[in-house]
Amino acid sequence: MRYNKTLNSEMNDMYKLTSTKAISTLGIILLLLCSAIFGGIISYMWVMSSFYLEPENTVDLVITEANFPVDHADFFNITVMNPTHSSSDTNITQIYFTVEGDNNIHNVTKTDLGEFPISLERGTAKTIKCIENWGQFAGKTITVHVIGTNSTGATRSVKTKYVKLNVDVNFNQTVSCKHFNITVENDPNSAINLTLKKIYVNWQDPENITLLTKHENISLPISVPIGKEIPLQCFYDWETLVNPTVRIETSEGYIVEKSANANATMLLLITTVKFNETNPDEIILTISNSAESSTLVDVSKFVLTYDNGTQYTINASLRIGRNENATFSCHWPWMNYRNRNVTVVAYTKQGFVSQSKTVKTPPEVVWKITDVKFDLDDTERFSVNVTNMPCSLYDINVTEIDFNSHETNVTSSIVSIGNQSTFICEYNWTSSVGKDVTITVHVLYKGNESSSISYNLTLPYFKITEVSFSNFSLGNPYVNITVYTSEFSTVNATVTELLIEAENGTCLFNATITDGYELPKGMNMSIVYSWDWTRYSGQEITVRVRAADGSEVTKNVTVP
Template identity: 45%
Template sequence: MLVNKKAVSTLIIIILLLCSAVFGALISYLWVMANYYMEPENTVDLVITEVNFPVNHADYFYVTVMNPTHSVSETNITEIYFTATGDNTTHKVDNTDPELPIPLERGETKAIKCSANWGNFAGETITVHISSANASGTSYSVRTDFVKLDAKAYFNATESCKYFNVTITNHPSSKINLTIEKIYFNYLWEIPKDNMSIAELPMPLANGTSINVQCLYDWESYKNPAVRVKTQEGYFVDAVSNASATVLLTITDVEFSETNSTALRVTLLNSQESDTLVGVTNITLTDDNNTQYTIKEFDSPYVIDVNESATFDCVWNWTEYRNRDITITAYTQQGFKSVQKTVETPSPVVLEIASLEFDLLNTKSFLVTVQNMPCSIQDANITKFILSYNDNFTEINGTAVTPNLPHSLAKNTTQPFNCTFDWMAYEGLSVNITVYTPEGFNATYTYTLPKVLLNVDFDSNKSTKYFIITIQNNAYSTINVTGICLNSTWWIDTNLTYPTLPVSVDDGKSISIICPFEWQPLIGNEVIITVTIENGFDITTTIVVP
């Protein structure tokens, strides 16, 4: 019997192919369904069947979850969160559609929209985790598309505190082009808000390109500000700058001219606490009617460095504006403004004690010269003088003053007054002399009264053949020492002293004079030392010879 071997071989091959196909299908089925059928009975086992991170929407993603038919019961999805490669933080999803908890019947599959920003992990593997009330958790990992947004913020307080610049870059390898939608200032530290309106936004940003944006925002007093750049696609980036716009510009003094009632002088200090120099552009004055005047304007900004001050002559007519408040403010090129200073303008009468004369030749009186300054707009009625030391006050009687008080002193005139008063007890002390008017237009002068100090040194360890006197001249004029006497009896030979007498001692200077004299017989006795001065007064001290 003849057998067709070729036909048999073909049939065998066909049968083998059919068997392989059936076996492969069986193996695939078992591989896929093993997760379901190998689960323990009486359990609920959720399965994530799909996760989608849309590259054009980094502010949400989709997850599809199935409750298999072999689950023992329905369940509620109670928690969704995600993790990313290289990041140890668990990112919880709080907002979902439908809202958590999400019921899931046996055999039911649901697609859930999760509103959570994942853009900072674009290009990384993200794992989504789901938990339910009575089921084991499940997870699903996806490699996301690469998108990277970069930003650098530039704050320069020396240039301006009214704006800053941001450079924004879309990485060359980013999957998509981006659209810049918002720029926020200090988003990290403050309640998020759209706090900058930039006309150019929204602004396209193709991958591999950069743009520079100037943001108009007053960032004075901020330290290390943060900027957030956000795109329409949901990506964002934060840029923290090591910068500060703290400037403490103060007005330390406002001085009104005593000779010109249209002039005043303002002193500014840029504190050592400031972060930058300032360029002063103008100084203003606001009166008590809230009217503002520019009293100083600079052709180019006047630079005041940190911890430096500057004084400026300003012009404003305050002739008829007396005893009223004004407020001074300085402005800078960078947008900083000084701390305001409110001062009162001068009185209608401005008095000044131009000079005081206390003469050691005449300690029974002194001379006060009073000037009614050119800036005054009224005559002054001088009614009394008072000399004060610590808490002691002595009024000079009007009849003890020449010319007698009260005395009318016309504006822009000067008058010397001779006051009869024995001031010897105040020699060398700092006293206040005050001139008074009924309206309170007073003036005070602090003055240290003249005195010549005398010190005597008897030192037996050196010699009993001489003693030394030291004279300190605080008489406000040069004195000439002409003689030295003990007990009004023994006069020292002026040719034998060292230096020889007479000798001059300038104001504020001192001199020591060696006086030859055998003083041993005087030991234990009290002696009076008298030094005579050429212009007529003596200096006396009493000492017990040791």
């Protein structure tokens, strides 16, 4: 009996355990089922809440896809859907994109479907190719925005792949205004190789492009692999440009624009062209680099163009800074190219060209009035020196010399090439003492060809008659200058300054007479000044006396 009771008791315990396990399993199943149902309801409500919360008669656009192709930075593709639950068809009126870290809105102005608006029926989707360059933002997150009629709008963000083209430009006007250098590098972190397609300077094509590593001309396009740097020299005349802009374009649509801090302004002038009259194989050119220029220049040559188009080139090596002048003596045989136009242009190593200057070469005979002398002690005559320069092609015959258009009595004479002659002209000029007069010389050459030159001067009305040197009683040296004012002068001479000069023009003595020293007409007056003349014994000096009206007279003497 005890055994049966024990067995029954154990059987009851096993039954209870089995029943408990069954109930527990069923509870878990029911709990999981309730959780699934509840989760589905929550998910449904979450998904559908936006639809139920939408105002009536609205269109709910969705961007289902946005693709920014790394090998075409000049466009991107988007797929826009107008769901079936939208209230109606719609029109897409605007597409634009924004970029992280950039506050600007970048509007799409052109698509492969034509101009805006773009129609989109309910329950349909369209893929739109947006032709707008996004390459400068490669590597950043770009958000596309689509706006439609009666629409809540749609956005989609895309993390683009990193691509960068590094560009360095170098415009150096000191080197050349005919070319500039560019270094193009495809960034080591770029996602793809690039292809350099176009280079512009202010939207103009360079004439030639040289690969500096090989010093050979190349043609675009050229490949720029990842991490590769390519140095280029572009030949383009950028003279007059200020801060030019270089634009680099790749076949993949990436664009870089770089403005250079450069200025190629140049004002180069040939100011004078002087013919060496003693050497007809030489000319002397003066060239000026204006303060308005942007750089120094190295003049490499001068080109002379004759009136018949023939050119003569003179090589040079002449550096001229800004706001500087330079004089250049050069060989050019102009002896037989006479009285004709020649145009001179300077060219520089930097590519700058001067403004042209046209001058006329000397005539067949070149002669001058080299001196005219009037002596107050002899007012019945005066002398004229005439020089026939070495560059002349013919002798000259002095036939007439006029005093204020009045013919003087003079003996005609031939002056040969490279020589000078003094002509004594008989004419009473007493009434013209101290006045302005014109001396005109007439010559003939080459048979009956004529030429004349006039010489203007003011006739003297006072002169230095004597210069003596002595010592005061105490032994101090002095100079005594005797000045005579002509009796025919209309005014007294008022001396204001005395100068003594060495042969080379160095001033040895200078005395200013503040109130002036008046010299009466027809009289000799002595002016005495303390001066140590013994230091210049045996030397020739020039004594110069100046009057208040600007007139001056000189006398050359030798110091005892």
